[in-house]
Amino acid sequence: MGTGYERSCWFTLPAQPASVAQARRALADHLTYWGLPYGHDLGYALKLVASELITNSVEHAAVLSPEVSVTCTVHDGWLWLGVRDRHPYRPVALLETVDDTSGRGLLIVRNIVTELAGQIHIEAHPDGKTLWVILPWPVA
Numbered sequence: 108m109g110t111g112y113e114r115s116c117w118f119t120l121p122a123q124p125a126s127v128a129q130a131r132r133a134l135a136d137h138l139t140y141w142g143l144p145y146g147h148d149l150g151y152a153l154k155l156v157a158s159e160l161i162t163n164s165v166e167h168a169a170v171l172s173p174e175v176s177v178t179c180t181v182h183d184g185w186l187w188l189g190v191r192d193r194h195p196y197r198p199v200a201l202l203e204t205v206d207d208t209s210g211r212g213l214l215i216v217r218n219i220v221t222e223l224a225g226q227i228h229i230e231a232h233p234d235g236k237t238l239w240v241i242l243p244w245p246v247a
Contacts, residue, residue, distance in 0.1 A: 114141045114180060114181035114182070115178075115179070115180040115181070116133070116134075116137045116178070116179050116180075117176065117177065117178040117179070118130070118133060118176070118177055119174050119175070119176045119177075120161075120174065120175055120176075120177070121173065121174060121175075122164060122165050122168065122169035122172055122173055122174055122175050122192070123165060123169075124162075124165055126161065126165065126175060127158050127161045127162050127165065130157055130158075130161050130175075130177050131154045131157055131158055133177075134153060134154060134157055134177070134179055134188075135150060135154060137179060138150050138153065141181060141246065142246045143245070143246055147245070148223075149186070149223070149242060149243075149244075149245060152219050152223060152242070153179075153186065153188060153242065155215065155219060156188060156215075156216050156219055156220070156240050157177065157188060157190070159212035159213070159215055159216050160188075160190040160212070160216060160238050160240070161175055161177065161190055162212060163198060163212050163213065164190060164192040164194075167194065167196070167198070168192040168193065168194030168196070168235075170194070171192075171193050171194045171195075171235075172192035172193035172194050172235060174192075174193075175190060175191070175192050176189075176190070176191040176192075176237075177189070177190055177191075178191070178237075181244050184243065184244050185241050185242065185243060185244055186241070186242045186243070186244045187239060187240075187241050188239070188240045188241075188242075189230075189237045189238065189239050189240075190237065190238050191232075191235060191236065191237040191238075192235050192236065193234050193235035194235055194236070195231075195235060195236065196236075197229055197231070197236060198213055198229075198238070216240065220240055220242065223242050223243065224243060225240060225241050225242040225243065226239075226240075226241040227239065227240055227241075228241070
């Protein structure tokens with residue numbers, strides 16, 4: 108895990124289910140250190156968004172990406188969360204149906220980001236992609 112900026116962290120984890128909880132805990136620790144009050148809505152939202160994005164990488168990209176990289180930075184009033192894997196596939200949020208028992212992750216992410224007036228971007232790389240979620244940072 109590195110910190111090259113007061114409000115920035117990045118880490119790489121194995122593309123395994125246990126990494127989801129590990130990333131969630133690390134992000135929660137950094138948010139608290141950066142001054143986000145414990146229990147703030149943004150903290151809950153970010154942990155859920157990170158969980159869904161990392162789970163997608165673990166479930167759908169692990170065959171080409173044995174690791175998942177997570178970046179979180181606060182800059183100019185915005186929190187940037189990036190989840191990178193080495194799979195070239197660009198995920199699409201599917202429409203939810205009553206019978207769905209899985210496949211709702213990106214729909215959940217999109218709804219949270221919309222509710223918090225944020226943005227989602229997919230950055231393509233020659234060796235994969237990064238999904239960026241950008242949310243307003245409430246702490247000065």
